[in-house]
Amino acid sequence: MKPLIVSSYDPVGGAGASRSAYRLHQGFLKLGIDSRMLVQDKRMDDPTLVSAPNQFAQKIWKARRNLDALPLKFYQNRQKGAVLFPIQWLPDIINPQINKLAPDIVNLRWICDGFLPIEALAKIKKPIVWTFADLWAFTGGCCYSQGCDGYTKSCGKCPILKSDRSWDLSRLTWQRKAKAWRDLKFTIVTPSHWLAQCARSSSLFCDKDIRVIHHGLDIELYHPTEQKTARNLLNLPQDKHLVLFGAINAINNHRKGFALLQAALQKLSHSSLQNKIELIVFGASQPEKTIELGFPIHYLGKIDDERKLALLYSSADVMIVPSTEEVFGQTASESLACGTPVVCFDTTGLKDLVDHQQNGYRAECLSSEDLANGIAWVIENPERSQKLSLQAREKAEREFNLLTQAGRYLSLFEELLHS
Known part of the structure; x- marks a missing residue:
């Protein structure tokens, strides 16, 4: 053929x-x-x-x-x-x-x-x-x-x-x-x-x-790496909860939902997670105007090396995909394949990827408050996070090979x- x-x-x-x-x-x-x-x-x-x-x-x-x-x-x-x-x-x-x-x-x-x-x-x-x-x-x-x-x-x-x-x-x-x-x-x-x-x-x-x-996607390329190892290789902090967000033109594309994520993180900055979270952004360089979240932000720009991208997913505690419209969401499937739970809104194509409280969290549509709840729910309990991670990888192996x-x-x- x-x-x-x-x-x-x-x-x-x-x-x-x-x-x-x-x-x-x-x-x-x-x-x-x-x-x-x-x-x-x-x-x-x-x-x-x-x-x-x-x-x-x-x-x-x-x-x-x-x-x-x-x-x-x-x-x-x-x-x-x-x-x-x-x-x-x-x-x-x-x-x-x-x-x-x-x-x-x-x-x-x-x-x-x-x-x-x-x-x-x-x-x-x-x-x-x-x-x-x-x-x-x-x-x-x-x-x-x-x-x-x-x-x-x-x-x-x-x-x-x-x-x-x-x-x-x-x-x-x-x-x-x-x-x-x-x-x-x-x-x-x-x-x-x-x-x-x-x-x-x-x-x-x-x-x-x-x-x-x-x-x-290639589940042999996108696979879990021990988190400490991934962070060492990428020179990322070991003592913080790392929240990952990324897309092409990640910050300026309104559909990708960065403004909603910003509001959610600002809410978390006044919670028990204050001083415990750092945000990693890929697909966008640092903007001229400083964005205030209450947490440090690492801007990594566009990443073309897929092996580095897989390490980045493994280094994170949670991947956030706050898109308001998304046909599928390949950053979500890549993250799941690397064993990193995904938090998104309960809308559009992402519903096929994220099973609520099984491999991530589907927040009430367009609610920054519930998005914040989802981030906290994923990262606050280590045993829960480990279970979510295993189920994330299982979903990728089963459905996205x-x-x-x-x-x-x-x-x-x-x-x-x-x-």
């Missing part, structure tokens, strides 16, 4: 979506499958990753990201920063490369930033399995809806665009998807039951075949190829 994974980025140039795509690709290779991964922006030295055929084409492919965003110039008051709104309107130049690679089946991943146009999916002549990385496929352009249910109808009056018009860019993009994909047959995979439910409630995909396959995930995809591919 020759699967082709199509993703805008490789793990170096992208975020969590590209990392999960590459991990599946690695899982296929470990199982002896002739897998290839086609990316818009290749930065890794891996011969199984394929990009533009020559340097001139590479420049064109990379320029598409900025060109795709040009229609947003008409919405100067829109939400900006970490809020993405891909349009995918540029001409298709990717399908010739897909055809040249001659796969048996195509697994689409995150294909935005100008990579694969909406209308191009119909030109793919092989069976398609589309793994959703966020909500973009069934919205008018947003990747996370922020509570808006416009995608259950036909979008318009988009709050992210700050538009008061029914026929705005979100409605036009939704209409393009509806027209291009109406008669197109493909199978959808989501990494969480929450995202599957969102897709089933959407007007575009309510009648599609939707499966749930959790993201996997990369080879198990790859096997589930291969079973789906075989089913589709022989149906």
